[in-house]
Structures are given as C-alpha cells and as structure tokens.
Amino acid sequence: MQDESCYLCGHITEDILHVLRNRSYAKEIWHQVIPPNHIRRFFAGNISNWLISNLQVNKANNLSDSDWTCFFGIILWHIWKNRNLYIFQGKAMNSKEVIRVLYCWAKHFTSIHNKALKINTWLI
Numbered sequence: 859m860q861d862e863s864c865y866l867c868g869h870i871t872e873d874i875l876h877v878l879r880n881r882s883y884a885k886e887i888w889h890q891v892i893p894p895n896h897i898r899r900f901f902a903g904n905i906s907n908w909l910i911s912n913l914q915v916n917k918a919n920n921l922s923d924s925d926w927t928c929f930f931g932i933i934l935w936h937i938w939k940n941r942n943l944y945i946f947q948g949k950a951m952n953s954k955e956v957i958r959v960l961y962c963w964a965k966h967f968t969s970i971h972n973k974a975l976k977i978n979t980w981l982i
C-alpha cells in the first residue's frame with residue numbers, strides 16, 4: 859500500500875488542502891497576505907468552499923475581488939510548485955522573498971488588463 863503521509867512534514871495524509879492551505883509553508887505564505895481579522899475564516903472549510911470563496915468575484919468582500927482571485931491563484935500555483943521543487947530537487951524557497959515576487963507577478967498580470975492592483979497585504 860502506498861504511503862499517503864506528507865513527505866515534507868509527516869502529516870498523516872498529504873491531501874490537496876494540506877498542501878495548499880494547512881501545511882506550515884503554506885500558512886507562512888497566507889499569513890503574509892490575509893488580514894488578521896480574516897485569518898480564522900480563511901483557514902476554515904473544505905477545499906471546495908475554500909477555492910470557491912477565494913476565486914469567485916464578490917465585490918461585497920474585499921478579499922474576493924478580481925485582483926485577489928489573480929493573486930490567490932498565483933499563490934496556489936507557487937505553493938504547489940515549491941512543494942514539487944523540494945520533493946524532486948531538494949530545494950525550497952523563503953516564503954518572505956517569494957511573496958514579493960508573486961505580488962509583482964499579480965501586479966504585472968493585472969496591469970495587462972489595465973487595472974490597478976488592490977490587494978490587502980501586510981508586508982508589501
């Protein structure tokens with residue numbers, strides 16, 4: 859039987875929610891971009907609700923506007939890429955350096971669409 863535990867931290871299962879949201883590296887990333895008053899809600903819920911609430915455009919929620927959906931998607935991609943980089947090449951990236959790069963990518967992507975990037979971040 860295949861070992862389903864997390865290669866990186868030993869968690870009993872390495873499901874997608876563990877990799878993208880709940881593992882320590884992912885948490886370090888999210889804590890840099892999620893305002894403290896939204897942290898509890900951000901880390902609640904299953905994968906489906908979590909993705910939908912962050913990827914849908916909802917102007918009533920500052921964290922779910924179109925700029926956030928872009929930044930959120932780029933962060934997800936990075937977290938997955940970083941996991942694979944560590945597993946297959948033994949390399950890891952610093953979460954504080956990474957978030958600045960990802961912010962620039964989101965800003966560049968958004969500027970292509972002639973929009974100002976308005977993202978709540980705490981260290982940028």
Ligand SMILES: [Zn+2]
Binds near residue numbers: 864868869
């Ligand atoms: Zn893990």
